[in-house]
Amino acid sequence: MRYLPLTKDDRAAMLNRIGADSVDALFRDVPHSAVVQRSVFDLPDTQGELAVERALSKMAAKSKAAGSLPFFCGAGAYKHHVPSAVDHLIQRSEFLTSYTPYQPEIAQGTLQYLFEFQTQVALLTGMEVANASLYDGSTATAEGVLMAQRITKRPKAILSGGLHPHYAETVETVAGLSGVVKRAPVTPGKAEDIIALIDDQTACVVVQSPDVFGLIRNLKPIADAAHAKGALLIAVVTEIVSLGLIEPPGAQGADIVAAEGQSLGVGLNFGGPYVGLFATREKFLRNMPGRLAGETTDAAGKRGYVLTLSTREQHIRREKATSNICTNSGLCCLAFTIHLSLLGEEGFLRLARANHARASALADRLADIKGVDLVTPSFFNEFTLKLPKTSASVVDELAEKGIVAGVPASRLLPHDKDVRDLLIVAATETNTDEDCDALVHALSGAVA
Amino acid sequence: MRYLPLTKDDRAAMLNRIGADSVDALFRDVPHSAVVQRSVFDLPDTQGELAVERALSKMAAKSKAAGSLPFFCGAGAYKHHVPSAVDHLIQRSEFLTSYTPYQPEIAQGTLQYLFEFQTQVALLTGMEVANASLYDGSTATAEGVLMAQRITKRPKAILSGGLHPHYAETVETVAGLSGVVKRAPVTPGKAEDIIALIDDQTACVVVQSPDVFGLIRNLKPIADAAHAKGALLIAVVTEIVSLGLIEPPGAQGADIVAAEGQSLGVGLNFGGPYVGLFATREKFLRNMPGRLAGETTDAAGKRGYVLTLSTREQHIRREKATSNICTNSGLCCLAFTIHLSLLGEEGFLRLARANHARASALADRLADIKGVDLVTPSFFNEFTLKLPKTSASVVDELAEKGIVAGVPASRLLPHDKDVRDLLIVAATETNTDEDCDALVHALSGAVA
Amino acid sequence: MTMNNQGRPTSSGSVNENEMPTISGDRGLQHDVSLIFELGRPGMTGVDIPEVQMSDARLGGLRRKAPVGLPGLSEPEVIRHFVRLSQLNYSIDAGLYPLGSCTMKHNPRLNEKVARLPGFADVHPLQPQQTVQGAYEAISALMKWLTTLTGMPAVAMSPKAGAHGELCGLLTIRAAIEARGEKRNRILVPSSAHGTNPATAAVAGFIVDEVPATEDGHVDADALEAKLGPDVAAIMLTNPNTCGLFEPRIKEMADAVHAAGAYFYCDGANFNAIAGRVRPGDLGVDAMHINLHKTFSTPHGGGGPGAGPVVLSERLAAYAPLPLLVHDGNEFRMIEHTDEATDGAKPFGRMCAFHGQMGMFSRALTYMMSHGADGIRQASEDAVLSANYILASLKDVMSAPFGEGPCMHEALFDDSFLEGTGVTTLDFAKAMIDEGYHPMTMYFPLVVHGAMLIEPTESESKESLDRFIHVLRTMALEAKAGQTARFEGAPRLAPRRRLDETAAARKPILRWKPKDLPQAAE
Amino acid sequence: MTMNNQGRPTSSGSVNENEMPTISGDRGLQHDVSLIFELGRPGMTGVDIPEVQMSDARLGGLRRKAPVGLPGLSEPEVIRHFVRLSQLNYSIDAGLYPLGSCTMKHNPRLNEKVARLPGFADVHPLQPQQTVQGAYEAISALMKWLTTLTGMPAVAMSPKAGAHGELCGLLTIRAAIEARGEKRNRILVPSSAHGTNPATAAVAGFIVDEVPATEDGHVDADALEAKLGPDVAAIMLTNPNTCGLFEPRIKEMADAVHAAGAYFYCDGANFNAIAGRVRPGDLGVDAMHINLHKTFSTPHGGGGPGAGPVVLSERLAAYAPLPLLVHDGNEFRMIEHTDEATDGAKPFGRMCAFHGQMGMFSRALTYMMSHGADGIRQASEDAVLSANYILASLKDVMSAPFGEGPCMHEALFDDSFLEGTGVTTLDFAKAMIDEGYHPMTMYFPLVVHGAMLIEPTESESKESLDRFIHVLRTMALEAKAGQTARFEGAPRLAPRRRLDETAAARKPILRWKPKDLPQAAE
Numbered sequence A, B: 001m002r003y004l005p006l007t008k009d010d011r012a013a014m015l016n017r018i019g020a021d022s023v024d025a026l027f028r029d030v031p032h033s034a035v036v037q038r039s040v041f042d043l044p045d046t047q048g049e050l051a052v053e054r055a056l057s058k059m060a061a062k063s064k065a066a067g068s069l070p071f072f073c074g075a076g077a078y079k080h081h082v083p084s085a086v087d088h089l090i091q092r093s094e095f096l097t098s099y100t101p102y103q104p105e106i107a108q109g110t111l112q113y114l115f116e117f118q119t120q121v122a123l124l125t126g127m128e129v130a131n132a133s134l135y136d137g138s139t140a141t142a143e144g145v146l147m148a149q150r151i152t153k154r155p156k157a158i159l160s161g162g163l164h165p166h167y168a169e170t171v172e173t174v175a176g177l178s179g180v181v182k183r184a185p186v187t188p189g190k191a192e193d194i195i196a197l198i199d200d201q202t203a204c205v206v207v208q209s210p211d212v213f214g215l216i217r218n219l220k221p222i223a224d225a226a227h228a229k230g231a232l233l234i235a236v237v238t239e240i241v242s243l244g245l246i247e248p249p250g251a252q253g254a255d256i257v258a259a260e261g262q263s264l265g266v267g268l269n270f271g272g273p274y275v276g277l278f279a280t281r282e283k284f285l286r287n288m289p290g291r292l293a294g295e296t297t298d299a300a301g302k303r304g305y306v307l308t309l310s311t312r313e314q315h316i317r318r319e320k321a322t323s324n325i326c327t328n329s330g331l332c333c334l335a336f337t338i339h340l341s342l343l344g345e346e347g348f349l350r351l352a353r354a355n356h357a358r359a360s361a362l363a364d365r366l367a368d369i370k371g372v373d374l375v376t377p378s379f380f381n382e383f384t385l386k387l388p389k390t391s392a393s394v395v396d397e398l399a400e401k402g403i404v405a406g407v408p409a410s411r412l413l414p415h416d417k418d419v420r421d422l423l424i425v426a427a428t429e430t431n432t433d434e435d436c437d438a439l440v441h442a443l444s445g446a447v448a
Numbered sequence C, D: 001m002t003m004n005n006q007g008r009p010t011s012s013g014s015v016n017e018n019e020m021p022t023i024s025g026d027r028g029l030q031h032d033v034s035l036i037f038e039l040g041r042p043g044m045t046g047v048d049i050p051e052v053q054m055s056d057a058r059l060g061g062l063r064r065k066a067p068v069g070l071p072g073l074s075e076p077e078v079i080r081h082f083v084r085l086s087q088l089n090y091s092i093d094a095g096l097y098p099l100g101s102c103t104m105k106h107n108p109r110l111n112e113k114v115a116r117l118p119g120f121a122d123v124h125p126l127q128p129q130q131t132v133q134g135a136y137e138a139i140s141a142l143m144k145w146l147t148t149l150t151g152m153p154a155v156a157m158s159p160k161a162g163a164h165g166e167l168c169g170l171l172t173i174r175a176a177i178e179a180r181g182e183k184r185n186r187i188l189v190p191s192s193a194h195g196t197n198p199a200t201a202a203v204a205g206f207i208v209d210e211v212p213a214t215e216d217g218h219v220d221a222d223a224l225e226a227k228l229g230p231d232v233a234a235i236m237l238t239n240p241n242t243c244g245l246f247e248p249r250i251k252e253m254a255d256a257v258h259a260a261g262a263y264f265y266c267d268g269a270n271f272n273a274i275a276g277r278v279r280p281g282d283l284g285v286d287a288m289h290i291n292l293h294k295t296f297s298t299p300h301g302g303g304g305p306g307a308g309p310v311v312l313s314e315r316l317a318a319y320a321p322l323p324l325l326v327h328d329g330n331e332f333r334m335i336e337h338t339d340e341a342t343d344g345a346k347p348f349g350r351m352c353a354f355h356g357q358m359g360m361f362s363r364a365l366t367y368m369m370s371h372g373a374d375g376i377r378q379a380s381e382d383a384v385l386s387a388n389y390i391l392a393s394l395k396d397v398m399s400a401p402f403g404e405g406p407c408m409h410e411a412l413f414d415d416s417f418l419e420g421t422g423v424t425t426l427d428f429a430k431a432m433i434d435e436g437y438h439p440m441t442m443y444f445p446l447v448v449h450g451a452m453l454i455e456p457t458e459s460e461s462k463e464s465l466d467r468f469i470h471v472l473r474t475m476a477l478e479a480k481a482g483q484t485a486r487f488e489g490a491p492r493l494a495p496r497r498r499l500d501e502t503a504a505a506r507k508p509i510l511r512w513k514p515k516d517l518p519q520a521a522e
């Protein structure tokens, strides 16, 4: 087997030094009844690269890649162009095949990019500090709620109706254990509805903007209301590129920001791996989950970086840790950091403007279709349409025609009759005029 | 423009230090009449990655990739599976973006792999020394002839009829200038025909094995005849993998071996870049063209490598150099060396056997087709068939059906009526049973 | 080899004052790297994006007012920055990486290539299901490998790493207990457990009850059985355990646990020692996460991402979280909502958005198909063989608390051999860096003093192991002989000398801040 | 900065004896690397190929008897070997690479990606022409860029590098002369020419006649015109020339050459200084090769591969070698034989098998489309600006023979500023290595003493140039001030100290040889 360097002779010589007469002897402690033969596994034997690559390429070809057709899905994951330099750099052996930087003297590469990543996240969100990533936006949101419960010593979390339903379910699953999770109605989903739910048992309010329908929400009034009652505001962002055009949560009074960083550097990946961005205020630092890279100096006085404040973490604190997370999204942080470094201030703002312009133009054209209404007055690169029929059937119909029209709201909220006809459409810099023409044409046909 | 780091301000500051008031001033020496404006160029402006990649992907999609259909072309370039590790490693910045190793202290990576490459080439060909590559097999053959003319101080080069016609034309183009190039008849192309042409003006005999039709030739009698007349034997190999199964030229009396290394690591690349392998005997070393990496030690006594014997080369010797070559096939040598290192003795011999077995089985099945004859009694992974009609038309007909059946001999020898019906078919480890079935089926239909 | 005592620095902290300073601060191929924020200039960008016209009309009056504060660099500068950073890192590709419990094995490049196939990498989790059948097929193929190798009937694919898998497992157990109408709030965790075990139990709302270890590095089965009771929800055992030993009384413990109405959660981080040879299902395991980034070699990537699918026993299968991948005879379907769940599934909830780490799934599947069941078995055997080879080759000069062996895939040493030498476990480990090696795992597990846990994996040749053994033996002998110069203030030959972690924690600097700009936010 | 004189080695050759030796021989991240032949073991392989049955029946009795002698390694070992080797190299990606005449500019990654598209990379040169139209389209698009930028009507695409292009150009000229029924056997080559120029002329069967340079680094136009005669076939000028200067009398020389019935071959290696701004065709050039691996940034790859297409004037176009790409209205066709040649083409022959460096063509085309004509023009201007900035910033401390400037894309210095310091051009260059820089081109061109030719290219930021300037200024001032320690025996901080090239040439060791086995071959 090409990956295994030991030969028969090597194995014999090694057993000899060990003083065992067979490998079986090394498994002495395993109950005999529990040792099985190769034959019990209904699985194939070793295969060469050529065969494996052939089989898997054939399998992959059974999926329609987003880049291969007019594509408008968003709702928590966005198709963006990732510069070729990103994938080249993250595949450098020294980044790809290194472990968590527990030995800082030979891991400055990883530690410095994590420090740069933390800085970028803090800048984007307008917060004071950010960690070295969590799994993804949904788990980051859940960690945020747990953190708020710890800080306020209150049980209740209020989730806005516009919070991505998968995020809401993720929060309910973990934060519901020792606390209470309340979801505000999806529609109408006004700020008042959320504010009305805040009471003195409320640990936090979780608001997503742009929300799952693409609507841009003003966080300030909710933040003020929450703060007035001693609760924290957790702002959720699923499309990080939106912060190139919209006021950052930090400037709107958020105490914790949980975001999905997939849009930068990472790609669609059918849902994972993604990268959870997590930022907060300095005063909450010691309640923060996840790893932190910090600046220090070495014995020679040179600036360097280390993992720090690990007294918050499971490997030191065990059951008292601020989170159980260990492995996080390391390499995705790198991809994120490289992509954002390539964009820079100018490129990032341009990218945001290009996305909004593309989506606005498309929204106008689609809203012109008879029977189709735009239900999100404000949005970034994603908006929601009300169709004259169930959106799921329309999406299937267009898929047949080789167009991926977007996400039917019913895919996320199957029980909410009010959303049955809603279609969530995202448009980014990757959508061409031809893509948009195709969608407009096909949708007109489908609803005619 | 994303690749240009200077800003307007930078340029102004730099001009200021220079003391020039504009960039134009720096082009002072250029005749004004010769300076043109942007507008005279009927060419597009800067484009982003997304646009460029889209346009070129569309263009590339207009070619049928060898890997996408049953494919049997050889005749000097062969489709082999290149392990994924090869392409990953040759893209390492330190290999990809470094120059010729003129500063050995910071180029040991390049110098050592060249030394390893030279050793591998010497071992494969059974020769004493090999250089650090030439452009490709055809130019290596021409360089071999020039070298033989230098060594023997004789004008005439005799080319066997089985030498790849492109190689023969390349030799004629350069070696014909100051010498004489004689091509033996393509058919029947017996050793005797070649031997008959050797005289006391003959500098060298050039024989390819397996030849362009796939036939394996016994070089020994030709070598003996050449040596008897004071001429050198130049052996040409276009499919280096064949040396895993066939006696190396060095063991058959060759004085110079010129070969194409494309089969290992490099890929098809539509004809280039490829890698020219060049090996000879120690005594001819100082007449050898091309760069040589040699072992030495550094000031601390550590083993290291340098470019050596450069007194043969153009940058030292100028018009008296053994060749005008400067840039060679560096990175292709690396790909070759990595692929061969991965294969190792065992893998390389297995690969050769797999190729021969695949080709033999296919040859049997094709020769069974009524009206189709196998005209190459011996071969490695490539053989020639005589069809009942012109092979070019058959190849076009099968191409329509999505099968690339091989190379019609007439594509290489349009004036040779005797080869009009000959089809050169190559089969490698990359051909599946389905590929072979498809070819057998389609060819049967085409000649029925 | 004798020590060059001019190599001894004046103080363990000081630099080798004999080094020649350079003008640039760089040293040959070692470049020092500024922060990206200290580079660049306004207006510059490494990505050309056409400028467009747009209005603010649809921004709800919330257009960003302040700049973000990102630097502007061209592509060449960005590439140079990150290439230089990479050159400050150690990696498996460059050397032996014997981190115990972390399983730093070879990461095949084919896996990277396959993971990038558009049909796996460029698909959206909410695309119409009929357009992602290829991706579903890959996930289902991986599920078959995982369930077959573990001998368990079901697997939950969404957990994003081992710790997330632990949480998934415990929540499944909690759901099963609640379904039985019971309340059990205690989880038994051995003292040798990895930190994520107790941490996860706490997150899942359980009380952690620690089970001691025996002299010989095993879980104290008697103590464990004594602790079993009606309030015990589960035990969380690591097997092979974190001392690198297989728990001989595992089945007995499993039976006792089941008899007490509790469940057996197994931390599968060390599955790589037994994969293809032992099926956890046969040991009575109810739930076990599998770190695809360990056993099945998806790259660690400097800390992640990973994937932690959880295999489940018959008892627990029904409570697996959403989403659930099913095949309805002619095509795959992802069940994303409880009421769509078929044949009695009662999902406890959702671990995360979408359906797991596809990018890791494709790599792990490629790894498994390449190895085959025979190769996976061989890999486990070679990993165990190599660890025992190291144990046997070092135990006479280093102290191995459980040295009589055999061990499984990792060899545990403690610091008693350093007693009185003035050399600490940390010094010893840092000196390995100068020798071109990444240190082993230190100070874990907590059950032995000054632990050094060495996991060679199956990816090292015998020559490589012999060289490693020679270096460690020589170091150990030097330390004992009082030749401690190479340990004092090591490392000396790395990009950095020892870093001051205390200072870093005392006054945390966690981000770059613009000199001029005020603190971000409100 | 003051020197640490403990840094001064006892002898320029000796190692810094203060360095601490390691047991392993490795030093931190710097691993020493054995030859691949010193690794591995019989029977091992890094590629799994199923064993097959085969007979010798069809091998013509020539089956290989002896083993090849290759070592057997697993994939992880091979990857580690080459990754470690790479870590001994300097690269553009990691630092400034100011090699004059070599044009070490940024190599965009997009070019690598595009070059690997199956439609370009996985096509065979002899596939049916109707199946490779996409590849032909790319070549034809590149031809349009090259002819448009140079203002020349035709281009021969097959030459595989600059020197091969030179040969192609001279053979075209030879064919044109023969077609005129003339015999001309002399080629005029300036003394400042790159070695390939005279070497190529010789290969093409011409006599080389050297033209001197003037005081100010230009070709002596008067001397050149004096040498013109009925036996002169062509002149080979490099413009901008190898001193980094544009030839002001270029047109006058071209006219004289044409008047004498000869042709003007231009070495286009320095086209990157004027691309997008000056068209060689307007200067009277008849033939010029373009190093795609310089001007259009296909990676140098440690020495190759490159590509050297040759643009041709109306006078020469008809004689371009085979193959010829044509478009017959509805599709592309590659003409591979003389008698298929259309509209009066009389190809002189063939430069090589197949039709050139497709892998380089796709990269160069990507580069051009990315830059656009405006970007290419800007790149040329930035390259020239940066070179002049360096010249202006260093000429007061280093000696610039043609320092009054302006220069084109490279700045030339000589060693007169080192006179009496005991520091040679070589010492100076090697000391740059310790500072983290690749040295400039040394001892070329030959027309100045101890030449140092610095080409920064357009890819460096001002910060990077300023840093480089600071280091060189400091070095120059130290040398003059007699602070020569850092120059003696430099480099000290690289993977190797200075290597003994004399010994290497005196007793060449050009390959590894098995200790046991006898010499290969007869």
Ligand SMILES: Cc1ncc(COP(=O)(O)O)c(C=O)c1O
Pocket: A325, A326, A327, C101, C102, C161, C162, C163, C164, C194, C196, C197, C238, C242, C267, C269, C270, C291, C306, C307, C308
């Ligand atoms: C024994 C053990 N359990 C659990 C974990 C946690 O796994 P992960 O880092 O994937 O969350 C680890 C990883 O270090 C481990 O070694």
Ligand SMILES: Cc1ncc(COP(=O)(O)O)c(C=O)c1O
Pocket: B325, B326, B327, D101, D102, D161, D162, D163, D164, D194, D196, D197, D238, D242, D267, D269, D270, D291, D306, D307, D308
């Ligand atoms: C001025 C000049 N001419 C010609 C050449 C030869 O080009 P190549 O190396 O591509 O053969 C070079 C390359 O170094 C050069 O600098």
